[in-house]
Amino acid sequence: MIVVQNRITAPAAAAERIEHGFNQNSNLKDQPGFVSFKLLKATQVSGLGQDEVLYVASTQWESMEAFETWRSSDAFGRAHGSGQGGPMRATLEVFEVKVER
Template sequence: MIAVANRLPVREGAADRIVEMFSSGRGAVQEFPGFVAMEVLKAEDASEVLVVTWWEDRASFDAWVGSDAFKRAHGRGGGGELLRGHPQMTVYEVALERDRRRVP
């Protein structure tokens, strides 16, 4: 499994609007083969939003990025004016996993 972290530096007052864009379900990433989960995190000072998506493997993520669904989701004028800089993406391989719900 991999985690893809996309750090979005947002303009002042724009963090909630970015979160709302993700909550509206645009892009249908949740229906894409190999997608596991997504978390959208807002910094306490609202200076950035961190979007973490979880994928079964790198090939699934790469297929999403190369898909028409990805192009539609990211090509709708959706939020670029709300950012104060370029997003920074990092891909991580899950090296250890603990589920807090399974810990006695």
């Protein structure tokens, strides 16, 4: 199992638009090897500007191959097709799971 997260920092003014985008139709659950997804919005983060918001799009996959298949699929392109990237900063994080309870 792996955890792949996209960490998005954006101006607070963009929060509603970002959340709306994530609430659009999704077929993630149909992707082979997909385990789960959560969109997290930080309520406390050191170093975050007062006018900024931090979101983490956190996904779990059965394998890196499953994530990469989705990453290079049309479904990924469609999920990111709103074309309103705006002034976001995005950082990709990939974790292997060491302990799970």
